[in-house]
Amino acid sequence: MGGTPERILVVDDDAVVRRFVGALLADRGYEVHEAGDGEEAIRLAAPLQPRLILLDLVMPLMDGYAVLGGLKGDPATRKIPVMILSMRDREEDVVKGLDLGAEDYMTKPFGARELLARIRKILDRTW
Numbered sequence: 053m054g055g056t057p058e059r060i061l062v063v064d065d066d067a068v069v070r071r072f073v074g075a076l077l078a079d080r081g082y083e084v085h086e087a088g089d090g091e092e093a094i095r096l097a098a099p100l101q102p103r104l105i106l107l108d109l110v111m112p113l114m115d116g117y118a119v120l121g122g123l124k125g126d127p128a129t130r131k132i133p134v135m136i137l138s139m140r141d142r143e144e145d146v147v148k149g150l151d152l153g154a155e156d157y158m159t160k161p162f163g164a165r166e167l168l169a170r171i172r173k174i175l176d177r178t179w
Contacts, residue, residue, distance in 0.1 A: 057083040058175060061100060063093040063119065064108040064137070069160075073106060073137075076164055077171075090114030090122075098128040103175055107154075109138040109145070117152060124153040133174050137162065 060082050064070050067088070074084040085100055087093040091113050097105065105123070109116035116136060123129045133155040138145065141159040149157045155174050158167060 057081055058104075059083045059085065059100060059102040060171070061085045061087060061093065061096060061102040061105045063087045063090070063105060063111075063116075065089055065111040066108070069108070069137075073167075076168070080168065090116065090119040093119050094122050097123055097132060098126065102132060104171060105132055105134045106171075107134050107136050109136060109140055109149070117148065120149065120152045120154060135170065135174060137167075 060077055062070050062073050062077070062084060064073070065088055070086045070088070074086055077084045085096060085102065087096055089111050093105070093107070094114070107116050107119060116138065120134055120136075123132060123134060134153065135156040135158065136149045136154045137158050137160060139160045146157045156170050158170060
């Protein structure tokens with residue numbers, strides 16, 4: 053990874069999921085930031101300029117699809133890759149997320165090794 057840790061924003065209304073994913077990433081040397089809802093994610097994304105956003109779909113205030121649309125519609129955040137982590141496992145949910153601009157889609161529950169491998173693959177190809 054080099055000198056400066058790669059910054060990742062974890063967006064999920066479930067604090068347990070945020071802590072688990074955050075700890076997993078921090079243990080691998082990533083700089084982790086958290087948002088508990090979509091509005092907070094939108095507020096943090098532009099100033100943080102994370103290398104990746106991990107985004108849940110089912111959240112209060114603003115669902116993940118709206119967040120994704122907002123991020124991809126803003127010139128300050130449109131190039132930040134987004135990976136969806138969701139319990140929604142229907143094909144139409146996956147396709148919608150990818151069509152809206154997500155780099156990848158992973159369903160919960162997920163394996164830590166697979167999540168890390170997918171994150172590394174996205175980061176290796178996007179910057």
